[in-house]
Amino acid sequence: MHQSIKKNIGLVSLVLICLTMLTVAVVTGQSDQADQESSVQAETIDNQQTVGQLATAQLSLDEKDKLAMNQAAMKEAVKEQPTAVKKKPVQEAANKQTAQSSQEKSKGKIVQASQQESNNQTLYVTATAYTAYCDGCSGVTRTGIDLRANPNQKVIAVDPNVIPLGSKVWVEGYGTAIAGDTGSAIKGKRIDLFIPSHEEAMRYGVREVKIEVIE
Template identity: 50%
Template sequence: MKRLKISHILNNKDFVYALSLFVFIGFICISFYELSKAEVTVVQAGEEMTVRTHANTVEDVLNELAIDVGEHDELSHELNDLVNREMKIEHTIAKKVIVSIDGNEQTYYTTSETVEEFLTEQDIELTENDQLSLAAHTEIDDNLVIDIEKAFQVTINDAGEEQQVWTTGGSVKELLAEHDIELDELDRVEPRETASLGKSTDIEITRVEKITDIEEEKQEFSVVKRNDSSLEKGKEEIVSEGEPGVIEKHYEVVLENGKEVSRELVKEEVKEESKEKVVAVGTKVNQPKATTTASANAASDAGTKTETVSRSGSEEKGETIYMKATAYNWDCASCDGRGLTSTGYNLKENPDGVVAVDPSVIPLGTKVWVEGYGYAIARDTGGNIQGNKIDLHMSSKQKAESYGVKTVQVKIVE
């Protein structure tokens, strides 16, 4: 019985020894296995992770870490590079960027950190006049949208003075405001202010102004011829010299870019009245002695004597007078509104061939011929029609207002 116990004890010791040896060898193997691993650092999105691996290639390491490398991603090593100790693998994930240039969109993938780096990477050149929707130092985020408006030149012709300016679009009004170009009320601009700018747009500005131009014009004096019975017929004598008057004519003048394009008479004012020249015309005729022709006719019951006396004389028809002429219409402010003249003649029904006169110069009912008016009859008078003046009736107020003041020949017909 004792022998069995001793043998049993010996067998237990062998087992423990064998087991310890096995564990020791296993520990040595595991330690050697672990020590044989390479230590690799992987950097992704700014985060570092260190792993110990028996992977042979960079691709194997990334697969162990379940890291997918996209087509546009940036990797510090080739996928088939062999792993070595203390290797550092950097993986930068590409981000999607949408670039719109003048409305035309294009999609890019980049690993650049800022907008400026991205534009340089993609060879997208900008001038100082181009407009970029983001600051150059803006960090790139996934699905970032960058708007670029390319500048172009526009010619502005301002009243003949040209300048070329840069713009990225907008309206004509906005461009003019940007360059402190103001338009006055009458100025014109082509194309209109609300029009959109394009690369072929040229802006024409026409500066328009209205001014009043006052011109003085001499008014010829009228010549009045008055019959003088004390002066022999055929002779004339100047009673008083005439003096020209002065009329101020007010014109509305339109200037475009400093050049006159239209002129319209808006008002006339008599600055100095003219003084008529008075000429005495002799009408004295030396009368011949009367002659008597006697005829005696014998009659059966009585005798009668008949005497005929003849004298030489002349009519004053055909006399020409220079007179100051104005015009009026029956529908004037100072008229009675019925259209009747001072002699009761109805101008509404018969507007043509009627003149107003001073009866002391031309008796009412006289038929006259007026230069530029034609034949007429003196059927009216007026408070301002005194002396060597005549007022011509016109068929409309417009014609009367536009007639003005003129010196005309008036010929006495009958």
């Protein structure tokens, strides 16, 4: 009986010793694992700080490079600016002068054209024809043009009170002629065209034509 109790006590003691050793082992393992995790976390934090410092240093270098480039560009702009400022007014003045001269030329042309148009007198007159060999004709006009010697000369007889002698006159269907002759029957808005051929002069007959006194 006593021996059985001793055996039981010995088994219980053995079990308690095993449980104690197992507990110690578990606690020790957990402590080691916690230490390892703390070490890993510390290394991770250190690595992150190192990366952050490197990135900050790189950004600082980039900012310094950009700042240096901007300063260099500003210096170049300052160097070039006075030249551009000096050239611009000169160029603008030249452009303005060219534009003004072009406008003046254009105005001059317009004025001349308008004056020329205003000086031209337009009339509608009755026109007949005559030759240098009519009865009682000498062939020499009032202004001294020898029509027999110059049969291709375009001359018209006019009323000097309407169209001044010596004027250049454009006649519809006849061309530009000289108002170089007069006639007893040529009064008011009536003209007589010189045509070398008697037959053509007769065929011309009497017409209403438009004329312009050019000068």
